[in-house]
Amino acid sequence: MHTANSEITLDQNTPVRGARIVLTAPLTEIIDHAGYFIQMSMASLPMWLEGILNRKYPTWRNVEYNTDGSARYMPAGVRVLEASLLRHYAAEDIACCSPADLDKFIGPDTRVVAVSTHNPLGVTFAAGVYTSIFGSSKQPINSHYSMELFDAIKANAHRPGFKVIVGGSGGWQITQTNSWERLSVDCVVEGRSESADVLKLFDMALAGEALPKQVDVVHPKDRNEILFPDKRTTFGVVEMTTGCGRRCQFCVPDLNPQIDMPKDKMMAAVRANVREGNKQISLATEDMFIWGQVHTNTPFYFPNREALVDLYKSVCETPGVEQHVLSHSTIAPALVDPIMIEQITEVCIDKSPIHLPYLSKHPKFKALVPLVGLETGSVRMAKQIMPSKGVPFPIEEWPSVLVRGLEVMNKNNWFPAMTLIIGNPGETDEDVKDTIDLIYEVERRGLFAFFIPSIFTPLHDTRMESKKGVSETRELTPLQWQLMMKCWKMNLRPGQASWWAPTVWRLARSGSGRGS
Numbered sequence: 001m002h003t004a005n006s007e008i009t010l011d012q013n014t015p016v017r018g019a020r021i022v023l024t025a026p027l028t029e030i031i032d033h034a035g036y037f038i039q040m041s042m043a044s045l046p047m048w049l050e051g052i053l054n055r056k057y058p059t060w061r062n063v064e065y066n067t068d069g070s071a072r073y074m075p076a077g078v079r080v081l082e083a084s085l086l087r088h089y090a091a092e093d094i095a096c097c098s099p100a101d102l103d104k105f106i107g108p109d110t111r112v113v114a115v116s117t118h119n120p121l122g123v124t125f126a127a128g129v130y131t132s133i134f135g136s137s138k139q140p141i142n143s144h145y146s147m148e149l150f151d152a153i154k155a156n157a158h159r160p161g162f163k164v165i166v167g168g169s170g171g172w173q174i175t176q177t178n179s180w181e182r183l184s185v186d187c188v189v190e191g192r193s194e195s196a197d198v199l200k201l202f203d204m205a206l207a208g209e210a211l212p213k214q215v216d217v218v219h220p221k222d223r224n225e226i227l228f229p230d231k232r233t234t235f236g237v238v239e240m241t242t243g244c245g246r247r248c249q250f251c252v253p254d255l256n257p258q259i260d261m262p263k264d265k266m267m268a269a270v271r272a273n274v275r276e277g278n279k280q281i282s283l284a285t286e287d288m289f290i291w292g293q294v295h296t297n298t299p300f301y302f303p304n305r306e307a308l309v310d311l312y313k314s315v316c317e318t319p320g321v322e323q324h325v326l327s328h329s330t331i332a333p334a335l336v337d338p339i340m341i342e343q344i345t346e347v348c349i350d351k352s353p354i355h356l357p358y359l360s361k362h363p364k365f366k367a368l369v370p371l372v373g374l375e376t377g378s379v380r381m382a383k384q385i386m387p388s389k390g391v392p393f394p395i396e397e398w399p400s401v402l403v404r405g406l407e408v409m410n411k412n413n414w415f416p417a418m419t420l421i422i423g424n425p426g427e428t429d430e431d432v433k434d435t436i437d438l439i440y441e442v443e444r445r446g447l448f449a450f451f452i453p454s455i456f457t458p459l460h461d462t463r464m465e466s467k468k469g470v471s472e473t474r475e476l477t478p479l480q481w482q483l484m485m486k487c488w489k490m491n492l493r494p495g496q497a498s499w500w501a502p503t504v505w506r507l508a509r510s511g512s513g514r515g516s
């Protein structure tokens with residue numbers, strides 16, 4: 001194994017004329033050794049604050065290599081594409097590499113360079129708001145590294161000989177801003193790479209044919225059509241579900257079919273990660289609690305406790321898995337089945353890499369931090385944008401579901417990161433007051449969640465695509481600012497002693513001054 005600091009030694013198998021198909025992603029989306037906090041920061045902080053991260057994580061740019069110089073780990077989406085292509089092309093035709101090594105893999109034989117990216121231009125839920133708070137230079141760090149990658153591909157001496165195909169959740173940013181030429185992209189693919197249309201596209205590129213600028217491919221409808229890579233993924237990401245079912249109006253993943261993955265395939269992917277040196281695993285899902293209850297005779301919002309506990313136990317007890325983190329969940333299931341939360345905690349918490357000494361009652365202060373959508377504390381607003389968010393409870397009880405669900409979670413050392421949307425279309429001062437009241441109620445009861453406010457972004461293809469809310473931080477009302485600041489004040493409580501608290505505090509205060 002080599003790191004970025006050591007010289008890469010390419011063996012004789014390395015194609016000197018370049019691989020026919022090169023797969024890559026921005027550096028910030030490949031790395032995983034510096035922890036989860038740095039990934040969130042890269043999506044939110046503007047480039048001029050990169051120095052803070054460099055000082056805290058001086059080795060964050062280091063990546064690991066296989067003996068042939070290819071990347072030892074890649075984002076899960078790239079690995080799925082690789083698995084899909086391996087069904088039709090020879091392994092020696094395909095190379096996965098880090099951006100810094102493109103010149104070693106692109107050559108006169110290269111016909112396709114495929115890039116996966118989730119934030120090429122810095123236009124996501126979290127990204128816009130924080131970078132605009134932090135100053136006039138709005139480009140988030142991860143979008144800077146995406147641009148650097150596109151610039152390197154554009155400048156490559158062999159560029160006339162290959163096509164550039166972009167996939168991943170950020171492709172829509174290129175199509176919506178008409179950035180094909182600027183980024184030197186031939187084709188943007190929306191959708192998963194299992195589709196036969198993706199293979200057709202690669203066939204065309206390999207034959208040197210012109211590609212359509214944009215292709216929408218169909219999502220697999222059946223769990224058996226989903227491919228599982230047999231290689232190491234960034235953060236040990238293994239797919240758990242697609243879709244959701246709660247039908248929130250602003251949500252992109254909910255537009256995909258509700259599928260829960262077969263346990264045997266997930267476990268094989270966990271073992272593949274461990275075999276290739278990964279010590280961490282994360283099951284990727286929009287709502288972990290639907291797994292095991294999709295298309296059964298029981299509605300998905302009544303979780304299958306036994307199946308879930310068994311799955312998490314199998315993952316956490318896999319020899320070699322030292323760390324496991326939860327991804328997304330909803331909160332109503334905590335109220336539907338508090339015993340399930342207790343039992344999942346028992347099997348998972350010792351493997352959590354997250355420690356919250358100020359909050360956790362675990363002997364080693366370990367904590368579980370799933371990402372949960374709060375979005376709004378206003379029942380009026382919730383009825384409009386997410387009427388099924390709290391099922392089986394009626395949406396009129398949303399604030400209470402939130403507080404009672406959080407009680408169950410906190411009792412078990414779960415301290416979720418909760419997202420809020422500020423500036424929803426039609427949001428009134430009364431709606432904002434209801435959300436502020438809910439945050440105060442959480443505080444009054446001695447409960448805790450990390451509240452992550454963001455400004456409404458009409459995301460491509462969602463049911464709210466054409467809606468307009470607040471689009472700039474300077475349009476925020478004093479009450480909306482108050483909500484934003486209240487969230488961050490709460491968040492800093494457990495972090496007061498941490499290295500990043502003073503910086504965030506200073507920045508948040510300067511931001512509030514500009515906005516009000």
Ligand code: SF4
Pocket residue numbers: 243244245246247248251252253254286287330373386389
């Ligand atoms: S609960 Fe979350 S994943 Fe499900 S539809 Fe709503 S926002 Fe999307």
